[in-house]
Amino acid sequence: MKKIVFILLLFLMTNSCAQLYHVQLGEVISHPQFNSQPFDIKVSEVGVSLEDTSRILEATNNKDAAQATEIIGLFQLGPRTGNPVYTKNYAKNLQKMLYERCPSGRITGLMSVRESRKYPVISGEIVKITGYCLVPKGI
Amino acid sequence: MKHPLYILLAALFFFSGCVSLNSLSLTSIPKNREKQVRIEKEKFIFLGFNFDNDFINTASEDLRRQCPNGKVTGLLTKDENINYFLYIFWKKRITATGFCVPMGDLAKGEKNRRGTASASEEPSEESELQ
Numbered sequence: 001m002k003k004i005v006f007i008l009l010l011f012l013m014t015n016s017c018a019q020l021y022h023v024q025l026g027e028v029i030s031h032p033q034f035n036s037q038p039f040d041i042k043v044s045e046v047g048v049s050l051e052d053t054s055r056i057l058e059a060t061n062n063k064d065a066a067q068a069t070e071i072i073g074l075f076q077l078g079p080r081t082g083n084p085v086y087t088k089n090y091a092k093n094l095q096k097m098l099y100e101r102c103p104s105g106r107i108t109g110l111m112s113v114r115e116s117r118k119y120p121v122i123s124g125e126i127v128k129i130t131g132y133c134l135v136p137k138g139i
Numbered sequence: 140m141k142h143p144l145y146i147l148l149a150a151l152f153f154f155s156g157c158v159s160l161n162s163l164s165l166t167s168i169p170k171n172r173e174k175q176v177r178i179e180k181e182k183f184i185f186l187g188f189n190f191d192n193d194f195i196n197t198a199s200e201d202l203r204r205q206c207p208n209g210k211v212t213g214l215l216t217k218d219e220n221i222n223y224f225l226y227i228f229w230k231k232r233i234t235a236t237g238f239c240v241p242m243g244d245l246a247k248g249e250k251n252r253r254g255t256a257s258a259s260e261e262p263s264e265e266s267e268l269q
Contacts, residue, residue: 020192023218024164025235028202028211031242036203109199115192130199 017118021081026110029134036108036132039101045090047083047116047123050076056121082116082125091127102133161218166237168213174239176205181232195233206239213238 030036050073057066076084099105110131117124178201182194202211214237221230 017187018189018191020161020195020218020231022162023195023198023216023233024162025166025198025202025214025216027166027214028199028206030203030207030209032208109203111195111199113192113195130196132199132203 018115019082019118020113020115022112022114024112026112026131027108029108031134033137034106034134035137037102037135038130038132040128040130041094041097041101042126042128043091043094043097044124044126045085045087047085047125049083049118049121049123052121081114083118083123085125090125094127094129098129098131102131104133104135106134108132108134157222159220159222161220162216163218164214164216166212166214169210169238169240171240171244172213172238174206175236176202176211176239177234177236178202178205179232179234181230183228183230186227189231194231198233198235202235202237209239209241211237211239 050069054066054069054073057063057069098107108131110129113126113128113130115126115128117126178198180195180198182189182192202214205211214235216233216235219232219234221232223229
């Protein structure tokens, strides 16, 4: 019985919950003289949930630490998607990465996705870009 | 009397969906709006258990398939949540509608814009991509 509970708990703790915040699709071109090569770019950063931290601290009788966490949390109020991260520039180089993947600049079918994977306390704050690079046939 | 009232209340409770719009985006709208393309991707979520968002991965490909040798533009992308019952049962839906502009029309439009179009000249499919 204990084994089953352990496996269930492990399953719950290690499985992430995915949340989708934003999807944007760009223009799609298909041309008979070009091959479409798919590419995807993903950047992510660790987000921290102070609410989860506070709840865990409270459950383990660290009331002062829980209160301190709640006070810190007050400074992070405001509109947002996902948990706050501590690096503000993690999605800064997306444009550069895009041109590295498709130097010709013939990019089509661009889809930008903002999502997050939630685990206990931490989360993966993800920006994903997928698209097609048009390459002339015969190259 | 009580019975129909309960049924009515239960029906209202179960069938009244609540929709919220998460995000919306639009690309430039073409002159030629004859052929419309549309994709709809959705995922039913129970108790918030959602382990991936892979259901949207084929969106671009599906649009491309609907418009071979053309350009899908004027794309309106909507990201909605549809709540069926107290966010125990809900659905994530991504809808994209746009217009398929054939390559010939695109080249023609490009030439007209540059003021170099002539009646005898055949439109070049390349102009859009070069």
